[in-house]
Amino acid sequence: MAFEVPKTAYSGKLRQIKLGSGDKALTVGGETSYSFHLFEGEMPNLPKIAMEVWDSPPEEWPQAALEPFLGVTEDPVLWAKKCIDDYGAEMIALELISTDPNGLNRGAEEAAEVVKKVVEAISVPLIVWGTANQDKDSEVLSKVAELCQGKNLILGPIEEGDHKKIGASAIGYHHTAIASTPIDINLAKQLNILLGNLGVPDEQIIIDPTVSGIGYGIEYVYSVMERIRMASLTQQDEKLQFPVICNISKEVWKTKEVRIPESEDPSLGDARKRGILMEAMSAMVLLLAGADVLVMRHPEAIKLVRGMITDLTAA
Amino acid sequence: MPLTGIEIFKLLPKTNCSECGVPTCLAFAMSLAAGKAELAACPYVSEEAKVKLSEAAAPPILPVTIGVGERALKIGGETVMFRHEKRFENPPGIALLLTDSMDEKEIDEKLERLKSLKYERVGLTLQPELVAIKDSSGDGGKFEALVKKVVQSTDRGLILMSDSPDNLSVGLKVCADRKPLLYAATKENAERLITLAKENSCPLAVKAPGLEELSQLVTKLTEAGRKDLVLDSGARTVRQAFEDQVIIRSSALNKKFRPLGFPTIVFPAEMTSDPMKEALIASIFVAKYAGIIVLSDLRGESLFPLLVERMNIFTDPQRPLMTKQGIYDIGGPDENSPALITTNFSLTYFIVSGEIESSKVPSHLLVMDTEGLSVMTSWAAGKFVADAIAPFVKKSGIEDKIKHHKLIIPGYIAAEQGGLEEELPGWEILVGPREGAHIPAYLKTWQA
Numbered sequence: 001m002a003f004e005v006p007k008t009a010y011s012g013k014l015r016q017i018k019l020g021s022g023d024k025a026l027t028v029g030g031e032t033s034y035s036f037h038l039f040e041g042e043m044p045n046l047p048k049i050a051m052e053v054w055d056s057p058p059e060e061w062p063q064a065a066l067e068p069f070l071g072v073t074e075d076p077v078l079w080a081k082k083c084i085d086d087y088g089a090e091m092i093a094l095e096l097i098s099t100d101p102n103g104l105n106r107g108a109e110e111a112a113e114v115v116k117k118v119v120e121a122i123s124v125p126l127i128v129w130g131t132a133n134q135d136k137d138s139e140v141l142s143k144v145a146e147l148c149q150g151k152n153l154i155l156g157p158i159e160e161g162d163h164k165k166i167g168a169s170a171i172g173y174h175h176t177a178i179a180s181t182p183i184d185i186n187l188a189k190q191l192n193i194l195l196g197n198l199g200v201p202d203e204q205i206i207i208d209p210t211v212s213g214i215g216y217g218i219e220y221v222y223s224v225m226e227r228i229r230m231a232s233l234t235q236q237d238e239k240l241q242f243p244v245i246c247n248i249s250k251e252v253w254k255t256k257e258v259r260i261p262e263s264e265d266p267s268l269g270d271a272r273k274r275g276i277l278m279e280a281m282s283a284m285v286l287l288l289a290g291a292d293v294l295v296m297r298h299p300e301a302i303k304l305v306r307g308m309i310t311d312l313t314a315a
Numbered sequence: 316m317p318l319t320g321i322e323i324f325k326l327l328p329k330t331n332c333s334e335c336g337v338p339t340c341l342a343f344a345m346s347l348a349a350g351k352a353e354l355a356a357c358p359y360v361s362e363e364a365k366v367k368l369s370e371a372a373a374p375p376i377l378p379v380t381i382g383v384g385e386r387a388l389k390i391g392g393e394t395v396m397f398r399h400e401k402r403f404e405n406p407p408g409i410a411l412l413l414t415d416s417m418d419e420k421e422i423d424e425k426l427e428r429l430k431s432l433k434y435e436r437v438g439l440t441l442q443p444e445l446v447a448i449k450d451s452s453g454d455g456g457k458f459e460a461l462v463k464k465v466v467q468s469t470d471r472g473l474i475l476m477s478d479s480p481d482n483l484s485v486g487l488k489v490c491a492d493r494k495p496l497l498y499a500a501t502k503e504n505a506e507r508l509i510t511l512a513k514e515n516s517c518p519l520a521v522k523a524p525g526l527e528e529l530s531q532l533v534t535k536l537t538e539a540g541r542k543d544l545v546l547d548s549g550a551r552t553v554r555q556a557f558e559d560q561v562i563i564r565s566s567a568l569n570k571k572f573r574p575l576g577f578p579t580i581v582f583p584a585e586m587t588s589d590p591m592k593e594a595l596i597a598s599i600f601v602a603k604y605a606g607i608i609v610l611s612d613l614r615g616e617s618l619f620p621l622l623v624e625r626m627n628i629f630t631d632p633q634r635p636l637m638t639k640q641g642i643y644d645i646g647g648p649d650e651n652s653p654a655l656i657t658t659n660f661s662l663t664y665f666i667v668s669g670e671i672e673s674s675k676v677p678s679h680l681l682v683m684d685t686e687g688l689s690v691m692t693s694w695a696a697g698k699f700v701a702d703a704i705a706p707f708v709k710k711s712g713i714e715d716k717i718k719h720h721k722l723i724i725p726g727y728i729a730a731e732q733g734g735l736e737e738e739l740p741g742w743e744i745l746v747g748p749r750e751g752a753h754i755p756a757y758l759k760t761w762q763a
Contacts, residue, residue, distance in 0.1 A: 003530040003572065006565045039558050060673070102756060214620050215436075217662045219627040222602070223399040230397070256669045257619070267432055269615025277591065278620045281598040285624060288602050304595050311553035312599075 007040045008033065012236040016045065017203050017243055019091065019176060019293075020125025021152045026090065028206075028292040029243035034229055035290050036312045046309055047287055050091035050127050051083040052249050052297045055114050056098035056106075064272035065253050068299050076114055077121045084124060087302065093127035093247070093295040094118055099140045100131040108136075112143040119151050127154040127178075127295065129247060134162040145169035154245070154293075156180055157208055160191055167198045178245060180208040183220050185227045185240070192239045206293065207244045213252040213282040221246075225289035246286045249297035252279045280304040318371045320348035326364035327357065334358055376567045376576045378405065379518050379543045379606070381445065381496045382472030388444045390545070390606035391578030396568060402631040405578075407605045409597075409621070410445035410474055411613050412584045413465065415457040422461070426468050428613045434622060437636045437661045441622035443471075447498070447609050448486065450477035455485045462486040466493065474498055474520070474580075474607070480507035491515045496607075498522070498580070499547055502532060509539045518543035520580055525549065526562060530574035537574070544577045545606060551585050553596055560604040578606025590614065594621060601625045635687035636661035642711055643668060646677035651763040653678045654713055655723040655747060655754075656704065658685040658693050666751040674755035679716055683707045690725045701734030708739060719763045723747040 016030040026048055033041020057073045058066065068087070072078040076094060083089035094115060098106040119126050128144055130137035141155050142165055156178020158166045163179075170177045177200050181187035188207055195205055209228065211221045225244060231237035252258060258275035260268055268274060279301040283294050287309070296302045324344035335356040337343040346352035347368075354360060354368055378392035388408045395401045411429045413422055426446075433442035446465050450458040458477060465473065466489060473495035477483045483497055494515075499522035500508035512519040521536060521544050523529040529548055536544060546563060550556040560579060567576040583596040594617035597608050601624050630636055638659045645668055657667045659682050671678045683704065685693035693699035708722065720742045724731060726749030735744045748757045 003527045003566070003574070004570070005526075005562055006570045006572075008565075036554075036557060037561060038554070039562065102753060212662075214627060215623045216665055217627075218624070219398070219630050219632075222628065223397070223632060226397050227399055254669075254673075256672050257623075262615075267434065267615050268619050269617070271616075273591065273614075274616035274619065277594055277617050280591075280595050281620050281624055284595055284598050285602055285628075288599065300591075304591055307592060308553065308595055308599070312557060314552065314554050 005039060008037070008234065010041060010233045012233045012238075012241055014232055014241050014243060015202055017176065017206060019048075019152065019154055021150065022123055024090075024123040024125065025152070026125055031233070031290075033233065035288060038313065043313065045292075046313060047291055048090055048293050049302050049305065050093040050125075050293060050295045051087060051089035051299075051302065052093050052095060052295055053079045053083060053118070054095045054097045055111065056104060058097075061253060062259050062271070062275060064258070064275045065297055076118050080118050080122050084122060087299040089124060091125045091127060091293070092118070092122060093129055095129045095250070096131060096140060099136055101133055101136050108140040108143040111140050112147045115144045115153075116147045119148050119153065125154065126151065127156075127245075127293075129156060129178075129295075132157050132159070132180075134159060138162045138165040141166045142169040145173040145175050148175075149173040152176060154178060154206065156245075158191075158195070160187075160194065163191060163194055164198060167195050167200050170204060171199050171201075174204075176204045176206055178208045179205055179242075180210060183210050183217075183224050185224055185231065188224075188228060189237070189239045192242065196239070202242075205242050207240075207242045208247065209244060211246045211248050211251060211286060213248060213255065214278055214285070215257055216251065216255060218282060218285055222285055222289045225286065225291070229290040243292035244290055245293040245295070246283070246291040247295040248282050248286060249279060249295055252282050253297060276301045276304070284308060318348065318368070320345040322371075323347050323368065326360075326367055328359045328361070330359065332359065374576075375571060376564070376578065377542060377544075379545055379578050381408065381474070381494065381518055381607075383492070383494050384470075386444070386470050386472055388472045393564065393578075393604075394568070396564060398628065399632055402633065403629045405606075406625050406629040407601060408445045408472065408607045409443040409613075409618075409625075410447045410607055410609045411443060412447045412449060412609050412611050413461065414449040414451040415454070415461045416451045422464070425612060426465065429471070430469055432613055432615055432618055434619055436623065436626065437638055439626065441626060443610075443613055443618065443622075445472045445474055445607065447474035447476055450479065450482045450486070453479065453482070455479070455482040458482050459485045459489060462489045466490050472496075474609075480504050480511065483508075484511055487511065487515060487517070491517070494518070496520055496545060500532065500536060502528070505532065505535060509536060509541060512541060512543075513539075518545060520545045520547055521577075522547040522549055526559060526566075526575065530572070533574040533577070546575065546577050546579045547582075548579070551582065553586060553599070556581055556586070557599060557603060560600065564604045579604065580607040580609065581605045582609045584609050584611035590617065593617075597621055598624055602628050637684070637687040638664040638682055640682055640684040640707075642713055642716065643680040643682060644677075645671045645680055646675065648677035648679050648716075650716065650718040652676070652717070653723055653758060653761045653763075654681060654717055654721065655679070656681040656683060656708070657725060658683055658688060658690050658699055660685065660687050660689045660693075663689050667754065670751045670754040671758065674758040676755075676758040676761060678758065679713060681708065681711055681713060681722075690727050694728045694731075699728060701731045701738050704731065705735060705738035708742075721745055721763070723757075725749065
């Protein structure tokens with residue numbers, strides 16, 4: 001019995017979508033096989049990493065995560081520029097933390113002005129992430145969409161409950177919709193259908209399966225993403241053939257495991273390196289399951305993951 | 316590939332003697348196919364049929380055990396490409412690499428970390444299982460001395476690595492009773508290694524450049540009667556090693572290609588000299604199909620996330636991880652501290668306890684056994700409702716720990732508030748937030 005490389009019978013292909021506008025616009029998606037299965041398919045666009053920027057200074061970040069951004073966290077424009085100039089960010093993800101009704105509860109108008117300043121100061125694609133409070137996000141993200149018309153922002157999270165309002169703004173002002181559902185392939189498909197029915201073009205949808213990090217249920221999203229990819233590529237499920245975005249950094253850096261100092265529990269080792277690896281490994285697991293865009297925080301974690309994408313696709 | 320009842324029937328004597336306890340050979344074949352009978356029940360089955368049937372019944376990826384006793388590590392035996400299709404069976408063993416060119420101090424420190432690094436999580440102990448001892452000096456005496464040292468220092472499973480069959484044989488004499496994995500049979504030394512593995516009944520690693528040569532070599536070894544094999548495709552670049560892992564698993568499962576139906580061994584230790592990168596490479600192979608992952612060093616900052624990832628990926632998707640029922644003290648609470656209740660789904664527990672911790676408000680957290688269901692699911696299933704919660708609260712012993720009689724319930728089961736106040740006379744039931752993320756803000760307003 002002679003050895004022969006077994007090939008998966010792929011019948012579908014992921015859509016390619018364009019993110020951002022101008023020279024630095026990026027294309028993601030287009031895979032014809034499971035991620036990094038280059039012996040049996042193609043990944044015409046390698047996964048991209050967006051660097052996380054907050055619109056208000058973080059108060060709870062562990063030292064290791066804050067250190068690379070000292071001096072710029074008061075100003076999202078400076079922060080975003082630092083990510084691009086110093087750390088080579090190819091995308092920025094602006095988290096509208098300040099709009100959280102349980103926090104600063106900043107108004108839509110004011111928040112949108114900040115987004116506008118950031119988008120005008122940078123040329124790489126900009127992801128704008130709300131607080132997952134549907135009423136507030138409807139208000140804020142719609143305003144953002146209007147004020148940044150034509151920039152092809154990537155707007156989310158858009159959930160079933162607010163998809164009409166934010167979806168309509170995405171159509172009207174031409175932005176990409178982050179279709180966000182809670183770790184479930186059927187709900188993901190349904191929201192894509194709803195957005196389609198509303199009139200959001202297929203080229204303007206990206207799936208957010210809702211992610212979590214190592215130790216906090218990453219196995220659930222891992223399997224949901226694998227199932228989504230399987231349905232898109234081997235079962236021609238057109239309503240799932242979209243690229244996937246994973247906003248992983250927030251999830252990792254809020255856990256207690258990245259905070260415990262080595263002095264408190266020596267068996268956990270160096271806290272800074274541990275945090276970087278928790279983020280990088282979580283991102284790696286998601287990449288294997290089919291992530292096309294990762295939102296990440298620590299420059300060293302990003303560097304490690306970029307290196308791994310390069311190595312996994314090396315000629 | 317399992318045979319159908321009809322295929323099995325063709326291999327049976329077809330005498331309908333009924334001595335197997337079933338009236339006809341066909342009925343017996345059907346029972347065999349369904350796994351309800353043993354072939355041994357048929358007194359007249361031919362040797363040829365026995366071989367064919369046992370081959371057909373063998374799992375597509377054979378399980379291999381390394382080591383003995385409590386530390387015996389089982390790898391392989393996998394049946395699916397994707398964990399959602401069923402589950403992954405045997406987590407890859409994590410091995411620490413020691414070579415006889417390292418100085419005494421380095422070896423001692425690495426062994427010490429191997430022994431001391433372990434983590435308790437949801438009632439499981441996470442730790443590395445193996446030591447790979449490598450002859451890199453080419454000196455049999457040095458290799459033997461290192462094997463001796465390791466054997467005396469730890470009872471973990473062993474991998475003996477040498478290019479020289481003579482040195483392997485010397486090292487093996489010191490630890491044959493531990494049934495180490497011998498690394499590795501190659502085209503050049505296959506005969507010697509077959510003999511060595513056979514005489515000591517040890518599992519044997521097989522190394523060849525590329526999958527084609529590897530398949531041929533494995534065929535040779537299996538024909539010589541070796542069944543406990545571990546595969547090394549020789550790849551030391553990340554891309555090739557990853558693709559080989561996928562192709563090996565897929566060949567065995569999807570093509571029923573026997574020569575590749577064994578667990579694998581991968582060497583992140585030999586793919587980079589950067590420890591952070593090495594850890595990240597290892598994280599790929601935890602998810603994608605390694606049987607053994609060999610690391611150059613064990614450090615808490617990389618070992619901990621790796622072991623937790625491994626636990627996550629190898630969790631049975633049908634059976635949620637559960638936390639033990641009981642009262643968990645967070646941040647050193649006293650009799651005036653708040654008491655909260657949640658379910659024992661491990662994720663629920665991790666999130667709730669993490670949020671309480673970050674609130675810096677010392678608290679008592681009551682974790683109730685809901686068979687691993689989350690708050691909303693267990694509530695919907697009638698397992699996390701007033702009738703069930705009240706007896707648990709009474710028996711939990713929380714009344715001895717707090718002076719106030721206030722219990723905070725998750726916002727999602729607010730509907731149980733009235734029922735609970737009825738079932739727990741004298742208690743005030745407070746409705747907490749729905750989302751874990753809002754717990755810190757809620758607790759900061761706590762007054763006993």
